[in-house]
Amino acid sequence: MKKGCVAILAALVPWAALAANPMSVSEELDAVYSYVGDAHTRGANLKSGEVDEQSADVKYVVSPQVNRDLLLRFGFEWQRFSFDVPDHVAVPRVLQQASGVLGFDYQIADEWLMRVETEPGIYGDFENINWRDFDSPLIIGCIYLASADVQWFLGLRVDVRCEYPVLPVAGVRWKLSDEWTLNFMLPSPRVEYQVNDRLTLYTGAGIEAGTFATGETFGSDHGERKLNGTIVDFLEFRLNAGFSWKLNPHVTVEAEAGYMPYREFDFFEPDLDVRSYNAPYGQIACHARF
DSSP states (O other), rough: OOOOOOOOGGGGOOOOHHHHOSSEEEEEEEEEEEEEEEEEEETTTTEEEEEEEEEEEEEEEEEEEEEESEEEEEEEEEEEEEEETTTOOOSSSSEEEEEEEEEEEEEEEEEEEEEEEEEEEEOOSSSSOOOEEEEEEEEEEEEESSSEEEEEEEEEEOOOOOOSEEEEEEEEEESSSSEEEEEEEEEEEEEEEESSEEEEEEEEEEEEEEEOOOTHHHHTTTTOGTTTTTTEEEEEEEEEEEEEEESSHHHHHHHEEEEEEEEEEEEEETTEEEEEEEEEEEEEEEEEEO
């Protein structure tokens, strides 16, 4: 799921556990659905209105192990944001991604692990798809295993279509005690309290973000011709509380609810922003690791 572009470093899995328990092949499946209620939306020289949002994200990755230090990554991701938009508000009704996943994890040293991953595919409104819709953002991330309880994350997200093509990101995961963990890692920094081996409560924040191409007639359809065929950086902040329930050693479900204080559609080439404010939201997710 983004600030023009946010690094989606949730992809940085706990490599320490992976290295300690090597497998010939591992698999990851993540499925997320969320709904954001009516948010007051306005932009410069544009009429205002109420916009709600539904989003879904499915990602599957298989990782064959080449040797002790190297894991390859192959898979796909589909993500869709759909907006219930009044005709006069210059917001795309759909922003969508359909992409492959290509990359690798590499253990540089005992304390250092690295991930390089790109997702070549189509990023747009999926109307009249052409070469402008193609993109291949690149993530380069490293984790430093300071101890069994503290891991530091450093990364870069590179996307030549973004207003800010290179974006650095840093974070930390710090297990304070058996119950409390500070998991300050984008896009979902949060404080976790482990009730028992299966149930974890958390509170924190979330970021949804992406860069997409709009259609050649998008602006004209909304009374703003300079938006025809533009690139839009999408960004949304969320505040939340929720729980994570481990169904078995491989499958975890999550549910959360909260507040969306700010959303932005940044059409940076014509220098025009459309912004939304203040709406409730809810989200459910399923994560499987095999």
